[in-house]
Amino acid sequence: MASSIGDPSKVKYRIQSTTSGTKKFKKTKEGASVEDKKDETKDDEGSITDDIRNADFYHGLIPKTDAEALLKKEGDFVLRKTEHNTGVIVLCISVRVDAEKVKHFVINTDAAKNYFIDVAHKETTVSNLINFYKTTKNPLSAASGAKLRKAVERPPWAINHDAIFIMKKLGQGAFGEVYLAEYVSEKGREKVAVKTMKGEASRDARNKFLKEARMMRKYDHKNVVRILGVAVHEHPLMIAMECCEGGAMSSYLKKNGKTMPMKEKNRFVAEAAEGLSYLEKQQCIHRDIAARNCLLSGKNNTVKISDFGMSDDKAILHDDTLEKVPVKWLAPETLQDRIYSLKSDVWAFGVLVWEIYSNGAEPYPGLSRLQTRAKIVLTDYRMKMPDDTPAEITKIVTQSWDKVPDKRPAISAVLPDLKKLADK
Known part of the structure; x- marks a missing residue:
C-alpha cells in the first residue's frame, strides 16, 4: 500500500486525514476504554500509530458484515475500527472462531496507556498485544476460545x-x-x-x-x-x-436534448437497458433508476448506471419510508404497499425512457408529488410519450407501465429490440 504518493503541487487542495485541523475533518479517538471517552470522541490522534495504520491486517472503519466475509478459516483475524457506543469509535479484533461464528473483541486502554482485551494481560502497543496472542496461542477470552492464527490482509479494493x-x-x-x-x-x-x-x-x-x-x-x-x-x-x-466527465444524463438532456439526433437518444436508451439488464441478472434492485443517476463517460458519452445508495440484492424489498424517495419514478405497488422488486425497476426504466425523449423534462409535468401519486394509484394515469418517440419505444414503455408487475417485461427481454433500433 502506498504511503506517500502523488504530487500535491498539481492539485488545488488535498483532504488531510492524518492531521488534526478543521472540525470538518477532525478525527475520532479510539483504542481507549469506553470509560475514558466521554469527552474525547473527536480526537483519535494518539491511538492509530503508523505501525497500525500501515499494517496489512488493519482494515479501518469497515462494517462487521465486510469483516466477517473476509474471515474464511478458524483463527483468521483482522484489526478494524468500530462504533462501540453512539459516537465512540474503538479498535477491535474480529476473529473467526469456527465455521458458524465470528467474535469481535474491543481493545481497551488503561490510564497508563497500556492496551488490553483481558485485564490479565496488557501490552504497550497494539502490535505487541496482537503478537502476544498470535505467538502464545492463548485465547482472547476463556469463554470464547477464540485464537489468532492468520492475519487477513486488506483486499485490493481497500485503498489509502x-x-x-x-x-x-x-x-x-x-x-x-x-x-x-x-x-x-x-x-x-x-x-x-x-x-x-x-x-x-x-x-x-x-x-x-x-x-x-x-x-x-x-x-x-x-x-x-x-x-x-x-x-x-x-x-x-x-x-x-x-470518472464520467460527461456528467449526469439529466443535465446533458436539458442542455442538448432539443438538438440531439434521434439516433443518439435511441442509443442512450439501449445502453441504459444494457446496464440494467446486467444488474437484473445479478438480482440487483436499483430502486433509483432515473436520468440523474445515469452518467456519461468518454468521447461518445457512453451511458453508465450509477448511484447504488438505495440498492439491494433481495428478490423483493419492503421499505416503509417514502420521505426521500423520488415519487415520480415509483411503480404503483411501491406507492401503495412500499414494495420494491426487479419489476418496479422496470417501471422506473420506463420513466427514464420518457425523460430521454422529453429532453430531460421532469416527469408528470405540473403535478406535485402528492398529485402524481393520486393520479397513478387512483386513476391509473399514464404519461403520454413525446410525439417523435419511435413506435417501438412507445410500445415497450407502455408494457413497462403495466399496473400488474408480472406483466411488465424483463429489461433483458426488450434489450435486443432496443439495440436493433439503436443500430439503425
Missing part, C-alpha cells in the same frame, strides 16, 4: 487516503460531498469521482454508505459505473469510482 488527491468539488451526495480527484496506484494516475462520508455521520448512515460500495464491488459491466476502491482508514470515508 494518501493515494487520493482532491481537485475540485462536483456536488453534494446523500452522505457528504462528491469530488473530482486524482487516484494514484501502481497502474499510474487516473481521474476519479470520490464520494465522501461526513465524519459525524451515524453508524446507520455509515453502514449504508459502505453497503453502496459493497454492492458496487460485485459489478463489472461497460454500462455500470466501476468502483476503484474504498478508503476507510481515516475520516472522511471515501468511495473512489471511475
Whole structure:
C-alpha cells in the first residue's frame, strides 16, 4: 500500500486525514476504554500509530458484515475500527472462531496507556498485544476460545487516503460531498469521482454508505459505473469510482436534448437497458433508476448506471419510508404497499425512457408529488410519450407501465429490440 504518493503541487487542495485541523475533518479517538471517552470522541490522534495504520491486517472503519466475509478459516483475524457506543469509535479484533461464528473483541486502554482485551494481560502497543496472542496461542477470552492464527490482509479494493488527491468539488451526495480527484496506484494516475462520508455521520448512515460500495464491488459491466476502491482508514470515508466527465444524463438532456439526433437518444436508451439488464441478472434492485443517476463517460458519452445508495440484492424489498424517495419514478405497488422488486425497476426504466425523449423534462409535468401519486394509484394515469418517440419505444414503455408487475417485461427481454433500433 502506498504511503506517500502523488504530487500535491498539481492539485488545488488535498483532504488531510492524518492531521488534526478543521472540525470538518477532525478525527475520532479510539483504542481507549469506553470509560475514558466521554469527552474525547473527536480526537483519535494518539491511538492509530503508523505501525497500525500501515499494517496489512488493519482494515479501518469497515462494517462487521465486510469483516466477517473476509474471515474464511478458524483463527483468521483482522484489526478494524468500530462504533462501540453512539459516537465512540474503538479498535477491535474480529476473529473467526469456527465455521458458524465470528467474535469481535474491543481493545481497551488503561490510564497508563497500556492496551488490553483481558485485564490479565496488557501490552504497550497494539502490535505487541496482537503478537502476544498470535505467538502464545492463548485465547482472547476463556469463554470464547477464540485464537489468532492468520492475519487477513486488506483486499485490493481497500485503498489509502494518501493515494487520493482532491481537485475540485462536483456536488453534494446523500452522505457528504462528491469530488473530482486524482487516484494514484501502481497502474499510474487516473481521474476519479470520490464520494465522501461526513465524519459525524451515524453508524446507520455509515453502514449504508459502505453497503453502496459493497454492492458496487460485485459489478463489472461497460454500462455500470466501476468502483476503484474504498478508503476507510481515516475520516472522511471515501468511495473512489471511475470518472464520467460527461456528467449526469439529466443535465446533458436539458442542455442538448432539443438538438440531439434521434439516433443518439435511441442509443442512450439501449445502453441504459444494457446496464440494467446486467444488474437484473445479478438480482440487483436499483430502486433509483432515473436520468440523474445515469452518467456519461468518454468521447461518445457512453451511458453508465450509477448511484447504488438505495440498492439491494433481495428478490423483493419492503421499505416503509417514502420521505426521500423520488415519487415520480415509483411503480404503483411501491406507492401503495412500499414494495420494491426487479419489476418496479422496470417501471422506473420506463420513466427514464420518457425523460430521454422529453429532453430531460421532469416527469408528470405540473403535478406535485402528492398529485402524481393520486393520479397513478387512483386513476391509473399514464404519461403520454413525446410525439417523435419511435413506435417501438412507445410500445415497450407502455408494457413497462403495466399496473400488474408480472406483466411488465424483463429489461433483458426488450434489450435486443432496443439495440436493433439503436443500430439503425
